Amino acid sequence: MSKQTLLRNVRPWGGAPVDVLMADGVIEQIARNISVDEAMSVYEGQNQLLLPGLVNAHAHIDKNLFGRPWHANQTPEPRRIRDYVDNERHLRRELKLDTRAQSALEVQRAIGAGVTHIRTHVDIDTDAGLAHFEGVLATREQFKEALTMQLVAFPQSGMLVRPGTVELLEEALKMGAECMGGLDPSTVDRDPVRHLDTVFGLAERYGVELDIHLHEPGMLGAFAVELIAERTKALGMQGRITISHVFCLGMIDDAYLNRLIELLLENRINIMSLGSGASSFPPLKRLHAAGVTLCTGSDGVRDTWGPFNSVDMLDRVKFLAYRCGFRRDEDVEFLLGIATQGGAKVMGQANYGLAVGCAADLVVVKGDAPTEAVVNLPPRTLVFKAGKLVAQNGESGCKVQDNLLERFEDA
Amino acid sequence: MSKQTLLRNVRPWGGAPVDVLMADGVIEQIARNISVDEAMSVYEGQNQLLLPGLVNAHAHIDKNLFGRPWHANQTPEPRRIRDYVDNERHLRRELKLDTRAQSALEVQRAIGAGVTHIRTHVDIDTDAGLAHFEGVLATREQFKEALTMQLVAFPQSGMLVRPGTVELLEEALKMGAECMGGLDPSTVDRDPVRHLDTVFGLAERYGVELDIHLHEPGMLGAFAVELIAERTKALGMQGRITISHVFCLGMIDDAYLNRLIELLLENRINIMSLGSGASSFPPLKRLHAAGVTLCTGSDGVRDTWGPFNSVDMLDRVKFLAYRCGFRRDEDVEFLLGIATQGGAKVMGQANYGLAVGCAADLVVVKGDAPTEAVVNLPPRTLVFKAGKLVAQNGESGCKVQDNLLERFEDA
Incomplete structure (x- = not known):
């Protein structure tokens, strides 16, 4: 089993705050107060919006x-x-x-x-x-x-x-x-x-x-x-x-x-x-x-x-x-x-979305409501692809010059 | 005579780089390499665009x-x-x-x-x-x-x-x-x-x-x-x-x-x-x-x-x-x-513009050409009103809560 990623305290599409557990590239669990396991990578969502990629x-x-x-x-x-x-x-x-x-x-x-x-x-x-x-x-x-x-x-x-x-x-x-x-x-x-x-x-x-x-x-x-x-x-x-x-x-x-x-x-x-x-x-x-x-x-x-x-x-x-x-x-x-x-x-992406079982392609962004994020265009706080962090504070962790992807979590 | 303000190395409306000397609220001189006097407030324009306010x-x-x-x-x-x-x-x-x-x-x-x-x-x-x-x-x-x-x-x-x-x-x-x-x-x-x-x-x-x-x-x-x-x-x-x-x-x-x-x-x-x-x-x-x-x-x-x-x-x-x-x-x-x-x-502002004698209401912003600034909307690097600095890096130096204006230059 691949390493699990826990995203805490986010509001899916502006709703009530939840924690989101990602494993094997998909959303494994959505719940309030998921227990932290020391094998997990843990990210703090700061009560921000959660949008699908x-x-x-x-x-x-x-x-x-x-x-x-x-x-x-x-x-x-x-x-x-x-x-x-x-x-x-x-x-x-x-x-x-x-x-x-x-x-x-x-x-x-x-x-x-x-x-x-x-x-x-x-x-x-x-x-x-x-x-x-x-x-x-x-x-x-x-x-x-x-x-x-x-x-x-x-x-x-x-x-x-x-x-x-x-x-x-x-x-x-x-x-x-x-x-x-x-x-x-x-x-x-x-x-x-x-x-x-x-x-x-x-x-x-x-x-x-x-x-x-x-x-x-x-x-x-x-x-x-x-x-x-x-x-x-x-x-x-x-x-x-x-x-x-x-x-x-x-x-x-x-x-x-x-x-x-x-x-x-x-x-x-x-x-x-x-x-x-x-x-x-x-x-x-x-x-x-x-x-x-x-x-x-x-x-x-x-x-x-x-x-x-x-x-x-x-x-x-x-x-x-x-x-x-x-x-x-x-x-x-x-x-x-x-x-x-x-x-x-x-694009034929059948398992796309914010539900359990969907691909863990997720965006965390500041805003009370989705429309506030659209109006303000704040830098994206966290971006996950298949459960792995690929960008933080508006900056991609993927380097252009290298042939290898380096992610923040590897750094 | 009020204190002079020298803005160095800016490109008016995207043109060739110049220095701009401001005094008594107006543009006093526009020239290449204006000599610095120790009584002047000096700001570095970093070869950026100069626009009128x-x-x-x-x-x-x-x-x-x-x-x-x-x-x-x-x-x-x-x-x-x-x-x-x-x-x-x-x-x-x-x-x-x-x-x-x-x-x-x-x-x-x-x-x-x-x-x-x-x-x-x-x-x-x-x-x-x-x-x-x-x-x-x-x-x-x-x-x-x-x-x-x-x-x-x-x-x-x-x-x-x-x-x-x-x-x-x-x-x-x-x-x-x-x-x-x-x-x-x-x-x-x-x-x-x-x-x-x-x-x-x-x-x-x-x-x-x-x-x-x-x-x-x-x-x-x-x-x-x-x-x-x-x-x-x-x-x-x-x-x-x-x-x-x-x-x-x-x-x-x-x-x-x-x-x-x-x-x-x-x-x-x-x-x-x-x-x-x-x-x-x-x-x-x-x-x-x-x-x-x-x-x-x-x-x-x-x-x-x-x-x-x-x-x-x-x-x-x-x-x-x-x-x-x-x-x-x-x-x-x-x-x-x-x-x-x-x-x-x-608005009936007769002495407005980027010429000598005009009010020293000026904006310094990053960009090769005016259109690049419009496309990128970078934070304004420096903003002057009547020759005095009122904003820097997108932030106004004017506090809302106080009844007094405090400018960066006073700080």
Whole structure:
């Protein structure tokens, strides 16, 4: 039996104070006043909040600019997705970004912020080949004891419009990507049917999930949602498809939205939303009330697309709450549910949560109520992954430079 | 001659490093390598950014919940302005809020965040009478060496609909309010013409500015803008009127917007915008390009209206940038200009800025470029008001409990 870890005096989701005993990577017992055994590692929760590990279900950890001099963003307007992508490919070469190092810097920060699960889209194109994918694979291996990571083989620069990309994507699936990616089948790839047939075909053949970036606005995006639902049904892939961003769901009339919600439910298609700064975005409360599974994420953090976004999922919840016009604790907690339970469901984490038997992926953070933590964004006091301490006071104990994980408890 | 203060090695607005000499409350000299005199107080800027003092041109410092247990917001939806106001008046009594203490807590935090100027709207109604106004007056006096504060006599609960309110507002103007306030003349006060005639009349009689909250949407709000412009012209009050929020400017068609912009320019009416979480808001870049003076603020921070907002104006700029869809440094700096120069202009601060002769209201903050400070929100390293140090490393040196200001330099 592995060493037990006892976390004393925490308030799960803001409730009454309890002690939590972790063993073999899971929550073994939740009770008041658990007796201390001298074989246990004991941590004091100081009557703070206990949350399940935060889930970033939409990241791009391969292309941040952490640790580099300030990059003044000068991309001229108006900018289409293609303009960002072309600008990025150009700058990537110019800045000589090392994907492994950059992704490790981002993961280290994420662990410090209480993130225990990340689904990250990894750029694959005919310029960079599989270099990004290999870098992120190495980072996943390096941090595997501290973080659960899923990799999406993502044709950021387009797929059909860049011959040779499909073969590279397939290679990434063979190398261990858990998820196939897709991107704007009409506006970027110029052929929605062939784009979707290709990415669905690869996902089915390799038995992986499919997560499609869909920025396309209004009726064009809504048409793509229909095509995605048709293919999900035809291939029997219900429950394995996520559509990310889907701004179009915030742009169509009520009757059509209801029809699309039916399609999402029939095919158990998940929706990933970050909200949006200036654009419309999906009506999250309405989708949730209808029964659609929702998740959220960081998107690209501090990269050539723009300087914003944060590895901290509480920061994402705060922004989403602001953007949804939510002010009540109940509504903010609904969004926090998306950044925890929702993301875990999308990532297929069956034993996730704050109950006995769940994986001991836990975050201790200061606050009377969950909403107070969202408003104040205090450094995470303690972060546990599979029952082991991986961060303390906002700092990950996982070093980037070494190939070995060193945890506080080992020090 | 007062003691001189030398700030060494700072980069004004991200430019080349200089030294800044302050004397008699103003910037005396800006040069490379100013010689140190032993009579000077000397501070090391560590090659960080130098910004002018941040200007919060729209605050409600009389009603925050700082220093109190977490207040779970439970106001049911849908909520009109009147619902928030009624809820607030009810909770204010229940929580026995001491306006003087609460406003001092907010001002102390604001000074720590580099805010050197605040225009604050102070609730005046037939329930509380002038208690809030007296509390904020005392706080203004207490912090007068650290902060320039303007008080707005604000009928938050309505004016015509609550007989006796006009007399209280007039009393506040006699007691020293620099500004008359107004609020939604149609939806709250039920009579746009009589409401505006009354607030304009008081502003003219007492020779003060006028700052009107206008949440009214679409054509109703736009009609109020027209009425405000007509009265500004008739009374010759050009340049003395500010309209706050003005969501309607983001809701009307292009042709009508152009006509309203002409009215704003003809009458030199200022616009205050915080952006908005979920609602439309004024097109800031377009208004600025047309020549309209813009300012921004905190709005109510952590109060019964909702848990969000921050005393930190860089945080406001970050949110505004996100909400405007800005990603370029140039655009973020335009917004920072609103939170500095724009606010100072609205508050009538003629000698404001980073040039020789300007008031020595200065903020030193870590960052290569202004946008980096907006993205990272680091604690303010040094804050000077009229050449004297008032905050260091994010902490104000002004104590709330004492009636005297103690500054770091005195300690």
